Amino acid sequence: MFRAWGSAVHVHRWLVLTIALVLTVGGGLWGLGVFDKLTQGGYDDPASESYRVDQVVEQELGQKPAEVVILYTAANVDDPDVARKVTASLDALPASAVAQRVDYWSTRQAALATPDKTRALATISLAGDSTDARQKAYEQIADRLEVDGVRTEVGGQVPTEVAMTEQSTSDLVVAEAISLPITLILLVVIFGTVVAASLPVLVGGLSIFGSLAVLRLLSLGLEINTFAVNVATLLGLGMAIDYGLFTVGRYREELAAGATPQQAVARAIATAGRTVAFSATLLVIALAGLLVFPMDFLRSMAYGGMSAVAIAALLSLTLLPALLSILGHRVEKGAVPWRKNNGPSENGLVGRLADAVMRRPVWFAGAIVAVLLVLAVPFTGATFGTADEKQLPPGDPHRATAETIATNFPAASNNTATVLLRGVDEAGVQAFTAEASKIPGVLGVAPKGAKDGVVALTVPLQGDAASPQSHDAVVALRELPSGGEVLVGGFPARTADQFTSISDGVPWMVGTLVLATLVLMFLAFGSVLLPVKAVVMSALSLSATYGVLTFVFEDGHGAGLLDVTPQPMQAGMLVLVGAVVFGLSTDYETFLLSRVVEARHTGLSTRDAVRTGLVRTGPMITAAALLLAVVTGAFGLSSLQSMRLIGVGMIVALLLDATVVRLLLVPAVIRLFGDRAWWAPAPLRRLQERAGLSEVETPNRELERV
Structure with missing residues (x-):
């Protein structure tokens, strides 16, 4: 199927190129208008108790929030x-x-x-x-x-939101200005030719343009958070470069082997293109897992990420092979002096590393798993907050004002709960007030208003709205008997409700990711154990990443170097990091296993197939991770703490996953599996063969019997 598509793109290359350029450039120019539609809202769960309190206070008591x-x-x-x-x-x-x-x-x-x-x-x-x-x-x-x-x-809330939106937009420009030139230089170093290096960057820029069009279209009927564009830019550029790196690399490999440009395009799409399609599908599904959450800001980031990844994959399967067909051997133009024409060395560093892993798989697997588990330990003590003025840099005037107000006017700070009592008489209100004043962390209780049997009370709390003490105070207020209905809202309650909503949605998101990974990787490789192993490896990598983020952003180790304020992490941002990291983990897993399976079907033993796959893809996976780290690292320079968390989290995850996990742990585990790695029950194997998603044309007889 993918080989046929590659051949069709070659035949109609000028038409494919024209359509792709018109749609992405035209749509992107129109999509630039999305910047006027972005907001900093969408952090509340419309079904939560705190959201209901806000509605009652405004609609029934006639009091709008300050x-x-x-x-x-x-x-x-x-x-x-x-x-x-x-x-x-x-x-x-x-x-x-x-x-x-x-x-x-x-x-x-x-x-x-x-x-x-x-x-x-x-x-x-x-x-x-x-x-x-x-x-x-x-x-x-x-x-x-x-x-x-x-x-x-x-x-206040709105000035802080406006400041965050402006800072986010400014950071986006800076990140692109830094990452694009460095990425292009690195690609020239990796590919050795200017023409080949420019292709992934071109696809990345067009992917961002296309995602802006999608976001503007969605903004006509939905509230789009400003971070959606940051996520779209990060993933659009990053994944397009990853996909371009593998596709262009495979095309040049086929040319070097003596294939014609038409044959090379067909073969590149049949192999690297097929892998791009699978990995992009997995990443889109991973990001779609964010849609299970009721908060619009998480949905917005899902829209941005899904559109960027999908467009990057589509362009890598259409515009990129069309360009390669048009260029032919001219893809090698602009060669740099240090370029080497020979491919990956069987006896090079990766080859020697593969031999070491094959000789001592138990040692490598045990040591790496132990290290990853140790790195994950800090996350067991993590606490969670939400977006507030502390996301801004310490010197920002809006943040400084909020801190001054919190010190001098506790009742006007964001750590103030609003309690609604319905169906409670005057004596009950007085009794509730007296008991509420005794709750640890409550600074006082004052009347806020009353109308039609609804009494509102203002309850300022001590410390930070995201602190465990404030959370416990909100819970205690909700459980306090009153003789009627008690509802608790305000910023500390919204913080607690947001975490509850996210924690309730996480099992559904995880279930979606695991099921999609198991099904798609089975259809791709025809194995039962390999998809299960991929899920476990991704979970280990993600847990270690979360542990490092907790160690830095909450515990404060190295916070001074990053110029961040130690505080509870945003649960929503951790969910986003989780979706992206899980998707990227399976992305690199797919690239590696594709070459392993390809080598296996030529008749090699499991050990030799793993070694061959590692030698062929190891340097490319490392290069892809390095390039993506540059893109995400530029976002790590953002002055917004939430974006910095995403940037640092991605860098840590990439360093762990593309080196330690993918190049050492995965080969070691497959070596321990042996031929059992390729096992599947006969009915499932027939199902996978009928799906027709494998490009292997002459399966090895021994493999069929395993």
């Missing part, structure tokens, strides 16, 4: 001149942008000023029913908040 918090500092905030200036500034804000406003000078609430009267607050609820609308409302007032002669600092 999305902008302004901190004013002066020698004396009670000074009439200060009061006049601040009040005039707030009165001048457009009514079209401000839905509600509460400030110290209009209300004289003691909680809105510090005891020494040097600081005071004003809070603004923005107009709009969506995250995008509220961010646009904030843009109308952002430049009008400064007050002459009074130090003015702005914080």
Whole structure:
């Protein structure tokens, strides 16, 4: 099937090239408009208790959340001149942008000023029913908040979201500016010719363009988080380079063996192209696992990643072979002086490494598994948070404002719970208030409002909203008897609910990944044990990656070098890292096993087939991992802690998976399996043969009997 497709692309190469370029370039130009549609919303679970509290407070009590918090500092905030200036500034804000406003000078609430009267607050609820609308409302007032002669600092949910969106967009430009030139240089070094090196980069750029078109199309009816574009860029460029590296490498290998360009294209697509299709399918399914979660920000990243990977694979199976057919032997143009024409050496470093693994498989497997398990240990003590101002760099003004407010105005910080009591009489409210005040971590209980039998209470909590103490306080508040219905919301409750929603969805995601891996890898290789081994290896690699991330980002070891603040990690970002790492693990596994199976079907023993596959693909897998590490490493330079976590996590996973796991542990385990590695029950083997997904035309008789 794939060989026939490669031949068809060669015959219609100019038509295929034209269609691919028109669709990706035209769609990408239109897709650039997605940047005006991106938001920082979508972190809440619409079915959660905290989300329900927000709806009741706004719709039944008529109180909109304070999305902008302004901190004013002066020698004396009670000074009439200060009061006049601040009040005039707030009165001048457009009514079209401000839905509600509460400030110290209009209300004289003691909680809105510090005891020494040097600081005071004003809070603004923005107009709009969506995250995008509220961010646009904030843009109308952002430049009008400064007050002459009074130090003015702005914080709150929406300004923080806007700052994160702007920083994310800026980081995206910087990451591309850094990664693309370095990647091209490395490809020239790896391939030895400028023309061959430029092809994967071209496919990567077009993959990003195409994914932008998909995201803009989705943004017409869905809320797309700003991180979706970062993920699309990371995976679009990274996977296109990986796929291009293997496809172009195989094409040149066939040319060197004496094939014509048409034969080389057909053979490259029948082998490397088939592997690209399988690995991309697995990665898309892995990212699709994010769709089981109810939060739009995880769904957004799934959309971005799935579109980028799918387009990278499609271009690698259409535009890339068309270009190779047109170029023919000219793919070798622009050769660099150090280029070597000979292929992988059987007696080179990888060959000697393979021999060592084949001689001592038990030693290698045992030592590597032990190391991976040790690396995973820190993750057993991990705690989880959500996106807040601490994702911004330490010197960011929005983060500094939030920290000042949290210190001086605990009731206005994000670590404040909102409790709703329904069907509770006055005596019950008083009793609930008294008991709630005794809960560890509760700083006090104050009335927030009441209407139609619903009483709202404000409960500021001590410390950080993502801390175990705040989580326990939320749980205790929800379990406190009241004689009626108790609902707890607010930022600490949303943090707890988000983790609950993610933890509830993880088994479904894991089940999807495992089932897809088992089925697709069986159809690809006709073995029962190899897919099971792939799942176990990926789980080990992912666990070790999580352990390293916990060691750095939460425990703080080396945090100073990365300029990050030790804190609970975002569960959503860890889920994304898990999906991508699992997909990449099976990606490299597929590339390796494809050549092992190919060698096995020529009549080689299992030991010799593993060695041959390792020699043929080992250097290429290492090169692919290095290139992807450069792409993700550029994102690791982001000033947003969440993006830095993704970048560092990917680098760690790639270093572990493409070297220790894929080049040492996997061959050692297959060597221990022996011929049992190729076993499958007769009915399943017949099913795999009927599926027709194997490109092996003359299966070895001995293999059929195993």
